[in-house]
């Protein structure tokens with residue numbers, strides 16, 4: 001399975017994204033949130049550094065959401081029954097998604113605070 005050409009590995013990654021979109025409500029919600037953030041960037045037109053920071057944090061949110069789903073999927077496959085240790089592991093991965101989501105909200109607020117006034121003056125002038 002190793003050493004496959006780039007286009008094949010890319011198709012595997014895209015298939016993973018598609019599977020997450022079809023199966024996971026959380027992933028669809030996060031992806032739509034990222035889309036809304038993209039619209040916000042187009043409206044606010046912040047400095048390029050904000051585009052980079054927002055793109056990075058959005059990518060981390062989606063990546064952690066994918067890892068969360070993947071880890072849950074493997075656990076459920078290997079151990080379908082309830083187990084207190086599985087609860088701890090799943091809760092920790094969910095905590096990772098929560099942590100980066102809070103950071104994303106903080107970054108969004110900081111961006112709006114810094115760029116909102118100049119965007120507003122562009123609109124009213």
Ligand SMILES: Nc1ncnc2c1ncn2[C@@H]1O[C@H](COP(=O)(O)OP(=O)(O)OP(=O)(O)O)[C@@H](O)[C@H]1O
Nearest residue numbers: 026068069072080081082083084086087090091094
């Ligand atoms: N096998 C299990 N044993 C014990 N507790 C579990 C088990 N599976 C899930 N839980 C508990 O239920 C919570 C939700 O787990 P579940 O697998 O349903 O994730 P989910 O709600 O689908 O999450 P996501 O929205 O991220 O996909 C876990 O965080 C954990 O607290």
